[in-house]
Each structure stands twice: as C-alpha cells, then as structure tokens.
Amino acid sequence: MKKRVSLTIVLPCHNEEELIENTYNVLKKFIDAWKKEIISDYEIVMVNNGSTDNTLNKMIKIHEKDNKVVILDLRRNYGFQGSLTAGVYNATKDVVVTIDADLQDDPGKIKEMILKYYEGYDLVLGVRESRKNDTFFKRFTAQTYYKFLKFLGIQSVYNHGDFRLISRSLLEDFKKFNERNRYIRSMIFEMESKFALVYYKREKRNAGKSKFNFSSLISLGMEGITSFSNKPIRLVFFIGIFMFLLSIAGIAYGFISKFVFGLKVAGWTSTFIIISLFSGMQNLLLGIVGEYISKVYIEVKQRPLFLIRKIYKKGKIKNHFNTSSTRRIP
Numbered sequence: 001m002k003k004r005v006s007l008t009i010v011l012p013c014h015n016e017e018e019l020i021e022n023t024y025n026v027l028k029k030f031i032d033a034w035k036k037e038i039i040s041d042y043e044i045v046m047v048n049n050g051s052t053d054n055t056l057n058k059m060i061k062i063h064e065k066d067n068k069v070v071i072l073d074l075r076r077n078y079g080f081q082g083s084l085t086a087g088v089y090n091a092t093k094d095v096v097v098t099i100d101a102d103l104q105d106d107p108g109k110i111k112e113m114i115l116k117y118y119e120g121y122d123l124v125l126g127v128r129e130s131r132k133n134d135t136f137f138k139r140f141t142a143q144t145y146y147k148f149l150k151f152l153g154i155q156s157v158y159n160h161g162d163f164r165l166i167s168r169s170l171l172e173d174f175k176k177f178n179e180r181n182r183y184i185r186s187m188i189f190e191m192e193s194k195f196a197l198v199y200y201k202r203e204k205r206n207a208g209k210s211k212f213n214f215s216s217l218i219s220l221g222m223e224g225i226t227s228f229s230n231k232p233i234r235l236v237f238f239i240g241i242f243m244f245l246l247s248i249a250g251i252a253y254g255f256i257s258k259f260v261f262g263l264k265v266a267g268w269t270s271t272f273i274i275i276s277l278f279s280g281m282q283n284l285l286l287g288i289v290g291e292y293i294s295k296v297y298i299e300v301k302q303r304p305l306f307l308i309r310k311i312y313k314k315g316k317i318k319n320h321f322n323t324s325s326t327r328r329i330p
Contacts, residue, residue, distance in 0.1 A: 005094035005114065006041040007034070010087030012080060013046055013101045017054040020046070023101050024062050024069070030107055038114050045070045047087045050077030063312050071312035078306045081182040084162060086306040088171060097165045099126075105163035106200040113165040116196040122170040123188060123195040126163030128202045155189040157197070164188070180305065181295050239285060 009027060013020060024044070031042050046069060048056045056073060063069045072086055088096050095117055097110050105126055113124040131139045146158045162184065166174065173191050188195075 004038060004040040005117065006043075007031075007039045007110075007114070008043050008045055008088075008091035008093040008096045009110070010045045010084065010091060010096060010098045011047065011101045012049055012083035012087060012098075013051065013055055013059070014049040014077060014080075014083070015051045015053045015055060016101045017051075017058055019102060020055060020058050021062065023103055024066075026103060027107055028066070030110065034111055034114070038111060038118075041093065043068050043070055043091075043093060045072065045087045045091060047083045048073045049080075049083035049086075050074055060312060067314045069312075071310075072308055073310045073312070075307040075309045080162070081184055082306050084184060085182065086308065088166070089175065090311075091171065094168050095165055096168075096171055097163075099163050100161075104203050105161070106203070109163075109198050109200045110165070112198045116198065117165060117167060119196070121194065121196040122167035123192045124165040125157055125160045125188075125195055125197050127157060127197050127199050128159040128161075129199050130201075131159065149186075154186055156186055160185065160197075163200075180299055180301075180303065182305070239281070 009031075011020075011023065016023075027044060031039075035042070044066075046059050046062075048059060048071060056071070059069075059071045063071055070090070072090055074083065074086060077083075078086070084098055088098065095114065097113060099105050099107060099110075109126060113126070116124045131142065143158075146156060149156050166188070170192055174187070177187055177190070
C-alpha cells in the first residue's frame with residue numbers, strides 16, 4: 001500500500017436540518033475506523049447551499065465540536081452541481097469523496113473507494129446495484145434517459161449519481177473546466193477514461209424529503225443532454241427536411257386525388273390536423289434551439305460558478321470577499 005492518504009468528504013446540503021447531525025455522527029464513526037487503517041487525516045466540507053431552515057446553525061454547532069469540519073456558506077442556492085463544485089474546489093486533502101447528505105449512498109463504501117485509489121485509480125464511481133426501491137415511473141424514466149444519453153454519444157454510467165472519489169491530480173484538471181452549464185456526471189469522463197466501479201445498495205432516506213423534485217430532475221437531465229451533445233440541434237435540421245418532404249407528399253396526394261382520380265379531398269378536418277401538427281412541431285424545434293441559445297447566453301456572461309458568504313474553518317469565521325470561483329481556502 002502507498003503512503004496513507006488524507007481524505008476530504010464533501011456534503012452538499014440544502015435544508016437538511018433534520019439529518020445533518022446524524023450524517024456527521026455516522027461519517028465520524030467510519031472515519032475514526034479508517035484513520036487506524038487507510039487514511040492519515042481528514043476533513044468534512046459541509047456546503048450550505050442557500051438553506052432557509054436551521055441547517056447552517058446545526059453545521060456551526062458541529063464545527064465548534066470538531067475543527068476538522070469546514071463550512072462553506074454560499075450566498076444563495078446554486079443548484080446541486082454548483083454546491084458540489086464549491087465543495088470540491090475548496091477541498092485540501094489527497095482524495096475527495098462527494099456524497100449526498102442523506103447518506104442513501106452507503107458511506108461504508110468509501111473505504112473500498114480508497115482501496116481502489118491505492119490500486120492506481122484516480123476516479124472511482126459509486127454505482128447502485130438496483131433501483132428496486134424506486135417507483136416504476138422513476139425506474140422507467142431513468143432507464144430511458146440513460147439510453148437516450150447513449151444514443152446521443154454522451155458517456156455515462158447507468159445508476160451512477162454523484163457518489164464518487166477523485167484524486168488531487170484529477171481535481172486540479174477538473175478546475176480547468178470553466179463552463180457554467182455543468183453536468184458533472186459526464187464531465188468526469190472528459191477528464192479520465194480509466195476508472196473503477198464500486199457497487200452499493202441504496203438505502204431509503206432516514207429523515208426529511210429529497211430536494212430533487214420532478215422539475216429539478218428535468219433540469220438536470222436537460223443539462224446532461226445539451227451540455228455534451230449537439231445531436232438534438234442537428235436533429236432539428238433533419239426533422240425540418242422530413243416535414244418539408246411530408247408536406248410536398250401531402251400536396252401531391254391532394255393534387256392527384258382531385259385532378260387524376262376525381263376524388264373529394266378532405267376539407268377543414270385535414271387542414272386543422274396539418275396546421276396543428278406543424279405548429280406543434282415548430283414549437284418543439286424552436287424549444288430545442290432555444291435551449292442551446294440559452295446555454296450560450298449563460299456561458300458568455302462568465303458569471304462565477306458560486307459565491308461564498310463565509311467560511312468556517314478551524315474555529316475561525318472568515319468573510320469571503322473574493323468572488324473567484326476557483327480560489328481555495330487559504
């Protein structure tokens with residue numbers, strides 16, 4: 001085994017007052033065991049992502065008891081991908097593990113991830129064994145989405161969320177990716193082709209409610225598609241050609257039916273159907289194009305990925321005046 005590494009665990013949190021203390025206690029129990037075996041030091045970076053409940057105050061109480069806990073108090077909710085980015089950018093240890101604060105992903109598997117790092121992997125992905133605890137609708141939409149990503153040529157690992165380990169060297173490469181539209185689940189494959197998988201059983205949430213509602217999942221899904229593939233916008237072109245040819249065929253059919261065979265051509269019903277079809281398709285295609293234009297709009301403004309109001313570290317509270325998204329904690 002190599003020299004024992006130090007570990008950063010990043011916990012993005014938004015309104016997690018009901019479970020943050022229990023999450024810390026569970027992680028601390030694991031960490032105490034790992035310190036005797038595979039790690040030399042640790043820190044837990046808790047990211048307060050615009051919480052409106054008592055999450056921050058509970059984080060501060062934990063920090064006061066354990067100065068290995070670092071708190072990043074973001075100025076607002078920057079989305080899950082933004083809070084993940086803030087956490088890993090401010091990690092200071094040799095390897096960084098990101099995990100949801102609800103610990104539905106098995107924290108005990110972090111040990112296996114670290115062992116994979118010792119085997120030479122800079123990227124280790126946590127993968128759910130199954131989705132049997134999900135509803136049929138959620139399973140179906142997830143499977144369909146991952147198949148669609150594959151069709152578009154976007155690399156992903158089925159049932160991998162945001163439970164992963166990355167090394168310090170890979171983290172430095174990750175900081176070179178400056179895009180504002182971020183889908184980290186696929187960004188990681190732009191950085192590294194060699195990775196290991198660790199399988200785990202996903203548990204039910206112990207407290208609170210998931211902050212990923214239907215609209216959040218749709219937004220994340222659109223980020224994954226439009227940030228890594230131009231095929232949808234190319235599809236617009238081919239659909240346009242198809243619709244044009246279809247309309248020519250319809251005109252030819254009506255002309256031949258009327259003037260060659262002497263048949264009656266359908267009246268307002270067929271006209272209504274054609275207008276509805278084409279107007280609906282036009283709005284769909286404009287929506288796809290608009291999605292890409294909106295990405296360009298966001299990117300050209302070059303706004304920071306996140307802003308930090310305060311950093312709580314080693315018993316000190318620091319106002320964070322620098323708006324750079326890539327600055328590490330001093």
